[in-house]
Amino acid sequence: xxxxxxxxxxxxxxxxxxxxxxxxxxxxxxxxxxxxxxxxxxxxxxxxxxxxxxxxxxxxxxxxxxxxxxxxxxxxxxxxxxxxxxxxxxxxxxxxxxxxxxxxxxxxxxxxxxxxxxxxxxxxxxxxxxxxxxxxxxxxxxxxxxxxxxxxxxxxxxxxxxxxxxxxxxxxxxxxxxxxxxxxxxxxxxxxxxxxxxxxxxxxxxxxxxxxx
Amino acid sequence: xxxxxxxxxxxxxxxxxxxxxxxxxxxxxxxxxxxxxxxxxxxxxxxxxxxxxxxxxxxxxxxxxxxxxxxxxxxxxxxxxxxxxxxxxxxxxxxxxxxxxxxxxxxxxxxxxxxxxxxxxxxxxxxxxxxxxxxxxxxxxxxxxxxxxxxxxxxxxxxxxxxxxxxxxxxxxxxxxxxxxxxxxxxxxxxxxxxxxxxxxxxxxxxxxxxxxxxxxxxxxxxxxxxxxxxxxxxxxxxxxxxxxxxxxxxxxxxxxxxxxxxxxxxxxxxxxxxxxxxxxxxxxxxxxxxxxxxxxxxxxxxxxxxxxxxxxxxxxxxxxxxxxxxxxxxxxxxxxxxxxxxxxxxxxxxxxxxxxxxxxxxxxxxxxxxxxxxxxxxxxxxxxxxxxxxxxxxxxxxxxxxxxxxxxxxxxxxxxxxxxxxxxxxxxxxxxxxxxxxxxxxxxxxxxxxxxxxxxxxxxxxxxxxxxxxxxxxxxxxxxxxxxxxxxxxxxxxxxxxx
Ligand code: B12
Numbered sequence: 001x002x003x004x005x006x007x008x009x010x011x012x013x014x015x016x017x018x019x020x021x022x023x024x025x026x027x028x029x030x031x032x033x034x035x036x037x038x039x040x041x042x043x044x045x046x047x048x049x050x051x052x053x054x055x056x057x058x059x060x061x062x063x064x065x066x067x068x069x070x071x072x073x074x075x076x077x078x079x080x081x082x083x084x085x086x087x088x089x090x091x092x093x094x095x096x097x098x099x100x101x102x103x104x105x106x107x108x109x110x111x112x113x114x115x116x117x118x119x120x121x122x123x124x125x126x127x128x129x130x131x132x133x134x135x136x137x138x139x140x141x142x143x144x145x146x147x148x149x150x151x152x153x154x155x156x157x158x159x160x161x162x163x164x165x166x167x168x169x170x171x172x173x174x175x176x177x178x179x180x181x182x183x184x185x186x187x188x189x190x191x192x193x194x195x196x197x198x199x200x201x202x203x204x205x206x207x208x209x210x211x212x213x
Numbered sequence: 214x215x216x217x218x219x220x221x222x223x224x225x226x227x228x229x230x231x232x233x234x235x236x237x238x239x240x241x242x243x244x245x246x247x248x249x250x251x252x253x254x255x256x257x258x259x260x261x262x263x264x265x266x267x268x269x270x271x272x273x274x275x276x277x278x279x280x281x282x283x284x285x286x287x288x289x290x291x292x293x294x295x296x297x298x299x300x301x302x303x304x305x306x307x308x309x310x311x312x313x314x315x316x317x318x319x320x321x322x323x324x325x326x327x328x329x330x331x332x333x334x335x336x337x338x339x340x341x342x343x344x345x346x347x348x349x350x351x352x353x354x355x356x357x358x359x360x361x362x363x364x365x366x367x368x369x370x371x372x373x374x375x376x377x378x379x380x381x382x383x384x385x386x387x388x389x390x391x392x393x394x395x396x397x398x399x400x401x402x403x404x405x406x407x408x409x410x411x412x413x414x415x416x417x418x419x420x421x422x423x424x425x426x427x428x429x430x431x432x433x434x435x436x437x438x439x440x441x442x443x444x445x446x447x448x449x450x451x452x453x454x455x456x457x458x459x460x461x462x463x464x465x466x467x468x469x470x471x472x473x474x475x476x477x478x479x480x481x482x483x484x485x486x487x488x489x490x491x492x493x494x495x496x497x498x499x500x501x502x503x504x505x506x507x508x509x510x511x512x513x514x515x516x517x518x519x520x521x522x523x524x525x526x527x528x529x530x531x532x533x534x535x536x537x538x539x540x541x542x543x544x545x546x547x548x549x550x551x552x553x554x555x556x557x558x559x560x561x562x563x564x565x566x567x568x569x570x571x572x573x574x575x576x577x578x579x580x581x582x583x584x585x586x587x588x589x590x591x592x593x594x595x596x597x598x599x600x601x602x603x604x605x606x607x608x609x610x611x612x613x614x615x616x617x618x619x620x621x622x623x624x625x626x627x628x629x630x631x632x633x634x635x636x637x638x639x640x641x642x643x644x645x646x647x648x649x650x651x652x653x654x655x656x657x658x659x660x661x662x663x664x665x666x667x668x669x670x671x672x673x674x675x676x677x678x679x680x681x682x683x684x685x686x687x688x689x690x691x692x693x694x695x696x697x698x699x700x701x702x703x704x705x706x707x708x709x710x711x712x713x
Contacts, residue, residue, distance in 0.1 A: 060508075060510060101436055151326055152374075155705070180580075
């Protein structure tokens with residue numbers, strides 16, 4: 001790997017938001033393509049971050065800072081990537097279901113997935129099945145992620161899946177669910193495609209869904 | 214000869230303080246600034262209207278909410294009418310909490326999706342029977358002063374679990390209860406039930422037999438359901454807890470002082486709104502403040518930061534003269550193990566030493582997701598020890614016992630002395646579950662650990678026959694309110710197995 005790519009990867013790991021644009025420019029000046037910089041430099045750094053986080057050596061704010069650093073470099077690279085290459089890992093539509101106001105877990109899932117290169121649209125909290133439906137039609141996500149922290153609102157996840165089915169959109173999306181009282185068993189029973197117990201495994205699951213794992 | 218004599222007891226109770234008065238003031242006046250300059254978001258029109266006509270500035274109104282800014286004078290005005298003491302009683306009128314200053318009362322937490330089954334030793338979804346059994350345990354624990362539903366009742370219709378929880382608790386305990394409500398409808402039903410239990414509205418008003426748990430949404434938001442509950446409670450003489458649950462580093466600043474400022478801002482808005490609606494409306498502010506664990510993202514229920522924040526907030530509420538809702542007796546451990554006891558000891562001790570009034574969440578494991586009877590029984594004993602420490606070492610002529618020392622003299626002993634005989638029971642703490650046997654006897658008795666003894670005590674309480682606390686007719690009447698609610702929520706039954 002070129003020295004500059006290595007420095008870029010390190011800058012991502014260290015979350016050096018301020019030096020990213022300059023480093024990316026250097027790499028371009030050396031004749032590296034935007035695609036190479038993204039794959040070998042930035043993503044290399046993010047993969048390392050993911051591993052360190054799982055091993056317990058990096059912490060949430062550090063992971064988020066790394067993701068921010070990567071985004072900084074992407075500002076410069078994005079316009080240079082060919083249409084196909086520029087594509088995000090995939091698109092994720094997120095929301096806390098109807099009646100539920102717990103949002104920080106869902107926000108974390110969103111941020112982690114962004115860090116993994118996903119384009120994330122967050123509908124916020126207390127999201128009605130209908131709002132999910134119109135957002136699916138408009139945003140065309142690969143994955144719909146629903147969060148619920150209450151026994152009373154867990155059923156709204158089932159209702160939303162039904163609504164997606166009835167609207168004939170179920171084949172177009174993978175559904176993943178989560179939130180403290182949610183379990184794999186519950187996910188299976190309401191016909192979700194997957195469940196994850198925390199934000200890091202949510203982003204792994206999302207990658208699996210789009211074949212990027 | 215020195216004539217100056219200390220003939221009164223000074224600071225007989227050991228106390229724990231983490232803030233100076235200057236620091237408390239700095240936090241309070243900063244909260245006033247946030248309330249006025251940053252403002253809070255209110256998602257309920259009536260609430261916005263009340264604040265507005267009381268003098269608040271309303272900005273940035275969207276289709277679901279407004280930004281409300283409260284000038285400091287409104288807070289002063291509200292604090293002037295806010296009761297400094299709040300009383301909640303049990304339906305028997307014997308159990309009673311007088312919440313003010315250093316009065317400490319311990320009690321359960323509420324609404325855990327899971328519970329540890331004391332018989333199978335498995336963690337599973339909570340049911341009606343569990344909630345009733347937890348109330349029975351609380352009833353038997355002398356250091357549990359109030360109760361909450363240690364489990365979400367999940368074997369009934371989804372939207373009505375709150376009424377069933379209340380009924381299950383009324384079946385098991387006559388201690389004051391802190392209820393939760395699914396929504397306004399659930400609150401109304403439970404108030405109706407309380408009227409039945411206590412013999413009418415007037416009786417309830419004389420001494421409310423429950424308080425209501427309400428939580429604003431950190432950061433700085435007050436949802437529709439929260440404001441509706443606040444207004445209903447205020448209108449109906451229901452004391453309520455208004456406790457934000459900020460997570461330092463995630464939904465509040467990572468610095469604990471910043472978290473305290475934000476939480477206080479959130480509580481102060483509740484105080485202002487309630488006093489505008491009805492001057493003199495009783496409330497308790499708190500108290501569920503902690504940090505996010507930055508590895509696992511969980512809300513920590515056993516961290517030192519939680520204990521510190523609770524202690525700081527308790528000092529702030531005392532300075533303000535508002536009863537405090539504290540958090541202790543809880544843990545992040547998954548099961549009742551060494552970590553569980555360690556964390557409960559730590560937070561219960563800090564809570565008691567700072568003098569938080571209504572100290573809740575006894576019985577919580579796994580960050581409030583699982584309840585444990587063992588945890589409650591163990592915490593009862595922890596609290597008993599702490600209460601011994603709180604009694605301190607009074608230093609008087611009588612306790613210095615110079616005459617007794619003189620009497621016994623060098624080389625004698627005190628075992629037979631009257632002075633020992635008349636006092637040792639009060640002064641030397643004994644806990645029913647604490648082992649102090651020598652090796653041989655412990656060995657002979659089957660080498661029981663603390664965990665074994667606590668577990669045995671749990672089973673003993675569950676298996677002890679007790680007189681029903683409510684008679685047949687009253688039970689029917691109460692149950693009918695729950696069933697009528699179920700009627701209104703038809704089709705919302707949960708397939709219980711789906712949840713395993
Ligand atoms: C903070 C908190 C609140 C705050 C939320 C503020 C906010 N901005 O979010 C406030 C105070 C508003 C609140 C309110 C209530 N709460 Co609350 N709350 C909590 C608490 C203490 C922590 C939740 C949290 O933030 N955890 C930290 C985050 C990061 O973790 P997380 O949400 O679990 O998310 C992680 C994973 O679950 C997963 N994940 C989450 N979403 C998703 C989505 C997908 C797609 C995937 C794959 C993964 C995933 O990844 C996340 C990151 O790692 C929990 C207790 C607990 N231990 O969970 C109770 C808890 C969830 N609340 C509870 C209750 C009962 C309530 C109330 C009903 C109380 C009441 N009677 O008024 C209200 C309901 C309000 C409403 N309509 O939603 C109960 C739920 C019981 C149940 N199963 O029904 C709990 C368990 C506490 C308890 N024992 O009482 N609460």
